[in-house]
Amino acid sequence: MSQTKGAKKRKLSLEKKHNLTGWIFLTPATIMIAVMSFWPMIQAFILSFQTGKANKLKFGGFTNYIRMFQDKDFMQSLSNTFFYLIIQVPVMLILALILASMLNNKNLRFKGLFRTAIFLPCATSLVSYAIIFRSLFGVDGFINSVLIKLGILNTGYNFLGNATSAKIVIIIALIWRWTGYNMVFYLSGLQNIEYSVYEAAKIDGASPMQTFFKITVPLLKPTILLTTIMSTNGTLQLFDESVNLTKGGPSNATITMSHYIYDQSFKYVPKFGYAAAMSFLIFILVAILAFIQMKVGDKRD
Amino acid sequence: MKRKILSALLCVAMTATMLAGCGDKADDSKNSDSDTQQEADNNAGDDKQEAADDAGDSEGGGNKLTVWCWDPAFNINAMEKAGEVYQKEHPDFTVDVVETPWDDIQKKLTTAATSGALDTLPDIILMQDNAFQKNVISYPEAFVDLTDSGIDFSQFGEAKTAYSVIDGKNYGVPFDNGAVIAAYRTDVLEEAGFKIDDFTDITWDEYLEKGKTVLEKTGKPLLSCQAGESDVIMMMLQSCGSSLFDDDGNPAMVDNAALKKVMETYNALKEAGVLVEVNDWDQYISTMTTETVAGTINGCWIMASIKTANDQSGKWAITNMPKLVDVENATNFSNNGGSSWAITSNCQNVDLAKDFLASTFAGSVELYENIIESGAIATYLPAGDSDVYGKADEFFGGDAVSAKIVEYAGKCPSNNTGVYYYEARNAVAIAMQNVVQGANVDDELKAAQETVEFNME
CATH class of the missing domain: 1.10.3720.10 (MetI-like)
Structure with missing residues (x-):
C-alpha cells in the first residue's frame, strides 16, 4: 500500500505527507461525528425554541426556557x-x-x-x-x-x-x-x-x-x-x-x-x-x- | 501483493454476504416469524419500508398485512389465529406479525408521526386503550377512520369501544378485555368465616370491615397494589362512570366528589392495613403467588399471573369488585387496561385490512373460541354466548369465569381518558401518595389539577 501511495505523492514534502495522512485518518471520524452528533445538536437547539404539542410546532422564542422555571x-x-x-x-x-x-x-x-x-x-x-x-x-x-x-x-x-x-x-x-x-x-x-x-x-x-x-x-x-x-x-x-x-x-x-x-x-x-x-x-x-x-x-x- | 488481493476479495465477500443477509431478512419475514421477531427491533423500519413497497407494487391486489403487537402468548397468538381464520375464505392472504413491545410501538409511532415518515408504520398496530385518545388526537393523519367500515361496533362492550372513539368516529377495533374482577382466596376467607358470596355485590365500606376481620384472623391483607401507580384509584373512579376529565377534555379533579371519595376510601384501606403497597410489579405478583395477600382487584388479565401458582389451584374464586358508597351511579363493575387494533394511514390496502378485522376480531366467534386458552377473553359480546365460554375453570373453583367476565364487561360504565390521561394519572398517583403520608385530600387534588393544567398549556 505504502509503495503505491509513495509513488504517486512523491512531490509532497515529508511533513505535508504526514499531515495529509493524519487528515485522511481523521476525516471519516470527523464526518461521522459532525453528521451523527453535531448536526442533531444544532437541530435540537432550533427545536428548543419551538412550542406546541406533537408535531404541531411553531416558533415560540424563549417560551420554553421561561416555562421550565415555572414548572x-x-x-x-x-x-x-x-x-x-x-x-x-x-x-x-x-x-x-x-x-x-x-x-x-x-x-x-x-x-x-x-x-x-x-x-x-x-x-x-x-x-x-x-x-x-x-x-x-x-x-x-x-x-x-x-x-x-x-x-x-x-x-x-x-x-x-x-x-x-x-x-x-x-x-x-x-x-x-x-x-x-x-x-x-x-x-x-x-x-x-x-x-x-x-x-x-x-x-x-x-x-x-x-x-x-x-x-x-x-x-x-x-x-x-x-x-x-x-x-x-x-x-x-x-x-x-x-x-x-x-x-x-x-x-x-x-x-x-x-x-x-x-x-x-x-x-x-x-x-x-x-x-x-x-x-x-x-x-x-x-x-x-x-x-x-x-x-x-x-x-x- | 497476493495478500492484498486476498483481503480485497474478503472485503467483497463480506459486503456481499451483508447485502444478501438483508435480502434474506425481507424474504424471511414473509414466512418465518421466529427470525423476524429477533430482528424486528433493528430492522423493523427497513422491513416495513420494503413491506410498504411490496404493497405499493401490487396495487389493490396485495393480500398481505403487516401487524405490530406484543406478547407472543397473547396478542401475537390471537393475531396469527385471526390470520388462519381469514385464510379459510381467502387462501392467498397472509398476515406478518412483528413482535414489538408497546413502549417501542409508542416510540416508533411518535417518531414516525413527528418526522412525517408515516411510511415506516405497518398496516395494523395494537394500541393500549389508555393511549388511544392521546395518539389519535395528536396524530390524526396516522390513523384510518373505521366508522363506516362495515364493522358493527354495537357488538362490543360500550365502555371498551369508547376508548377508541374520537369526535364520534371509531378508530379502533376493540380486542382484549380489561373488565375488573375481584379475586379472593376462598380458603383464607373461610378461615375468617366468610364465603365468596359475602364479597359479591358489596360496598367498599363492607369490604373494609370484612377486610379488617380477615386481617385479624389470618394476618393477610385483602388487597395489594403498586405504590405510585394509580390503577386501583382509576378502577374505583371508573366504576361510577367518573373520569379525571370533563366532556370538553378539561381536568376535573377539584370538586370531583367521586374522586375525593375514592381517595378517602383508598386511604382508609391503607390505614387499616387491608391494602398493602409494594414497590414494583414483580413484588405485586409475588404477594399473590407467595400467599401474603388474600385477594386482589384488577383487570381480568391478572388471572394469567394468578394461575402461575399451580399449587393454589381450586383455592381462588372471582366475583365483582366492591362499589363506592354515597356516590352517584356507583356500580360493581370497572375496567383496567386492554388494547384495540388500529389501521394506520400507511396501509396500502385499507379495504383488505377493514374486511380482515370485520370478519375476524369483529365477526368471528370461532376466533375467540380458539384463543380463549391463552386467557384472551373477548370484548366481542356474541362470543360470550359460546359454549367454550361456559366451560368451568378448575383453578377458580370450577366456576365459568370467562362467561362471568364477558357479563361484567357489558355492565362496565365508560370513562373519558382524554388526551392528557397519562399526565393526570401520574398527578393523581402523586396526590394519593401524599395523602397516604397525611396530606389533605382537597389540597392535593388542587395541586394535581394545577400540574395537569400546566402540562396542557
Missing part, C-alpha cells in the same frame, strides 16, 4: 439531581481515592483480586443493577431480612416508599456502581508517581496521612479534575437509576432531569420543543460546572 415538577427534578450531585460525587471520589492509594501499596497481597472486585460493578448493566438494588431494598428484600434477623427492625421498612431513604438508596447504588470506575483512573494516575518520592517521604519521617495529602493528592490533581468533570456530567444526565430503581417516586421525590425529559417526550403528550429546551439546560449546566471546576482545579498556567 414545579422540573424544578423538583433539578433539585433532586443536584442533591445527588452534591452528596454522591464527593463521597464517591474520596472513597475511590482512598481505595486507589490503599491498593497502590507495593506490599499488599492479592492486589489484582481486590482491584477486580472493586472494578467489577462497572461491568454490570445499568438497568440490571438498578433492578437488583430495587429488590435488595424491597419491603421483603435482603436488606430488610438482615435487619429483622439482627433485631434492628421489627417489620420491613419501605426504603423506596420514603423520600429521604429512597434518595439515599439511589446514592448508595451510584457509589457502588461508579467508585471502582473512578478508582481505576486514580490507580493509573498513581503509576506515574515515582515510588522513590514516597520512599524519600518515608525517610523524612512523613506519616501515611501526610504522604497522602502532600504527595498523592497534589500529584493526582489532573486525574482528580478529570474524574470530577466526568462524574458531574454523568450525574446530571442520570436516568436509569431514577427510572428503574425508584420510578421517580415516591411523589417525584427521586425523579431526575433526564427522566422528566423522557416522560415529557414519550410518556405524556409529546412536547419535543420543551424537552429539547430542558436538555439544553442540562448541557449549559454541565458546561458551567466543568468550567468552574477547570478554573478551580487546573492551576497549570
Whole structure:
C-alpha cells in the first residue's frame, strides 16, 4: 500500500505527507461525528425554541426556557439531581481515592483480586443493577431480612416508599456502581508517581496521612479534575437509576432531569420543543460546572 | 501483493454476504416469524419500508398485512389465529406479525408521526386503550377512520369501544378485555368465616370491615397494589362512570366528589392495613403467588399471573369488585387496561385490512373460541354466548369465569381518558401518595389539577 501511495505523492514534502495522512485518518471520524452528533445538536437547539404539542410546532422564542422555571415538577427534578450531585460525587471520589492509594501499596497481597472486585460493578448493566438494588431494598428484600434477623427492625421498612431513604438508596447504588470506575483512573494516575518520592517521604519521617495529602493528592490533581468533570456530567444526565430503581417516586421525590425529559417526550403528550429546551439546560449546566471546576482545579498556567 | 488481493476479495465477500443477509431478512419475514421477531427491533423500519413497497407494487391486489403487537402468548397468538381464520375464505392472504413491545410501538409511532415518515408504520398496530385518545388526537393523519367500515361496533362492550372513539368516529377495533374482577382466596376467607358470596355485590365500606376481620384472623391483607401507580384509584373512579376529565377534555379533579371519595376510601384501606403497597410489579405478583395477600382487584388479565401458582389451584374464586358508597351511579363493575387494533394511514390496502378485522376480531366467534386458552377473553359480546365460554375453570373453583367476565364487561360504565390521561394519572398517583403520608385530600387534588393544567398549556 505504502509503495503505491509513495509513488504517486512523491512531490509532497515529508511533513505535508504526514499531515495529509493524519487528515485522511481523521476525516471519516470527523464526518461521522459532525453528521451523527453535531448536526442533531444544532437541530435540537432550533427545536428548543419551538412550542406546541406533537408535531404541531411553531416558533415560540424563549417560551420554553421561561416555562421550565415555572414548572414545579422540573424544578423538583433539578433539585433532586443536584442533591445527588452534591452528596454522591464527593463521597464517591474520596472513597475511590482512598481505595486507589490503599491498593497502590507495593506490599499488599492479592492486589489484582481486590482491584477486580472493586472494578467489577462497572461491568454490570445499568438497568440490571438498578433492578437488583430495587429488590435488595424491597419491603421483603435482603436488606430488610438482615435487619429483622439482627433485631434492628421489627417489620420491613419501605426504603423506596420514603423520600429521604429512597434518595439515599439511589446514592448508595451510584457509589457502588461508579467508585471502582473512578478508582481505576486514580490507580493509573498513581503509576506515574515515582515510588522513590514516597520512599524519600518515608525517610523524612512523613506519616501515611501526610504522604497522602502532600504527595498523592497534589500529584493526582489532573486525574482528580478529570474524574470530577466526568462524574458531574454523568450525574446530571442520570436516568436509569431514577427510572428503574425508584420510578421517580415516591411523589417525584427521586425523579431526575433526564427522566422528566423522557416522560415529557414519550410518556405524556409529546412536547419535543420543551424537552429539547430542558436538555439544553442540562448541557449549559454541565458546561458551567466543568468550567468552574477547570478554573478551580487546573492551576497549570 | 497476493495478500492484498486476498483481503480485497474478503472485503467483497463480506459486503456481499451483508447485502444478501438483508435480502434474506425481507424474504424471511414473509414466512418465518421466529427470525423476524429477533430482528424486528433493528430492522423493523427497513422491513416495513420494503413491506410498504411490496404493497405499493401490487396495487389493490396485495393480500398481505403487516401487524405490530406484543406478547407472543397473547396478542401475537390471537393475531396469527385471526390470520388462519381469514385464510379459510381467502387462501392467498397472509398476515406478518412483528413482535414489538408497546413502549417501542409508542416510540416508533411518535417518531414516525413527528418526522412525517408515516411510511415506516405497518398496516395494523395494537394500541393500549389508555393511549388511544392521546395518539389519535395528536396524530390524526396516522390513523384510518373505521366508522363506516362495515364493522358493527354495537357488538362490543360500550365502555371498551369508547376508548377508541374520537369526535364520534371509531378508530379502533376493540380486542382484549380489561373488565375488573375481584379475586379472593376462598380458603383464607373461610378461615375468617366468610364465603365468596359475602364479597359479591358489596360496598367498599363492607369490604373494609370484612377486610379488617380477615386481617385479624389470618394476618393477610385483602388487597395489594403498586405504590405510585394509580390503577386501583382509576378502577374505583371508573366504576361510577367518573373520569379525571370533563366532556370538553378539561381536568376535573377539584370538586370531583367521586374522586375525593375514592381517595378517602383508598386511604382508609391503607390505614387499616387491608391494602398493602409494594414497590414494583414483580413484588405485586409475588404477594399473590407467595400467599401474603388474600385477594386482589384488577383487570381480568391478572388471572394469567394468578394461575402461575399451580399449587393454589381450586383455592381462588372471582366475583365483582366492591362499589363506592354515597356516590352517584356507583356500580360493581370497572375496567383496567386492554388494547384495540388500529389501521394506520400507511396501509396500502385499507379495504383488505377493514374486511380482515370485520370478519375476524369483529365477526368471528370461532376466533375467540380458539384463543380463549391463552386467557384472551373477548370484548366481542356474541362470543360470550359460546359454549367454550361456559366451560368451568378448575383453578377458580370450577366456576365459568370467562362467561362471568364477558357479563361484567357489558355492565362496565365508560370513562373519558382524554388526551392528557397519562399526565393526570401520574398527578393523581402523586396526590394519593401524599395523602397516604397525611396530606389533605382537597389540597392535593388542587395541586394535581394545577400540574395537569400546566402540562396542557
